[in-house]
Amino acid sequence: MPNFSRAALVALALVLLPPTASRAQRAIECPQCADWNVPQRPIRLHGDTYYVGTHGLGAILITSPQGHVLIDGGLPQSAPLIRANVESLGFHMRDVKLILNSHAHYDHAGGIAELQRASGARVMASAWSADVLRSGKPQPGDPQLTIAFDYPAVSNVARFTFEDTLRVGPIAIVPHATPGHTPGGTSWSWRSCDGARCLDFVYADSQTPVSADDFLFTKNTSYPNVIADFERGYATLERLSCDVLLTPHPSVSSLWDRVSPTDGTIGATFVDRDACKRYAANARRALEARVAKERGN
């Protein structure tokens, strides 16, 4: 082995490292990013289901002796916080076998590349989201195409088929198509038991009709089915068995009113069998308001 100086080796490493490795360290600066990324202690929600996200961005860990599932990775700068939360619960990142995503925007997928590197987990996504994750760039069809941030690309993403159960050991989790916020939006359902007490969890994807100024939900060429897609997602959320609703932005489902962020106490309103139906109804109203505004203009 030739006798390179340390400085030369560092320079060589910088040249050889894939660009995603250095990009992953870079934080995204957005008006809400610092608020979203406030650290949050991890919380056991029920049975083998844990909240491991930041205070403003959800990340859910479902554990088993045969390996764990992680849903969502927050911002690029959330990844170290999520990782620390997983480890402070006594779990190991190397035991995370599967990483999933709600929708492929920087605030829910930005940390996935780093979390995959830290764990070696398989990342699976819907066909549309998989293409975005692989590129790390918003793709045509996204209502927020021109305003969403790039984020570290995920090198290895497999596709799933909606409604096909994904399994890690005894964990069974089902992806449901709830598109509209993005064309690949995915909600997740699973059952978590604490002894004999089992609860049906739904991690329901964002349903907000948010867009860049140049995108109209009522008239566009990049995602012409967007309104029908939203409707399909609402119908799905309404039919799911839903004891506990979780959302990528915990505030949207009032998580911190239902669970104490400081001591993790689970409140009386944590279980709410109408929460998914209400979530869909609120989303439907927001879309109607947006459509009315566009037609009025």
Ligand SMILES: [Zn+2]
């Ligand atoms: Zn989004």
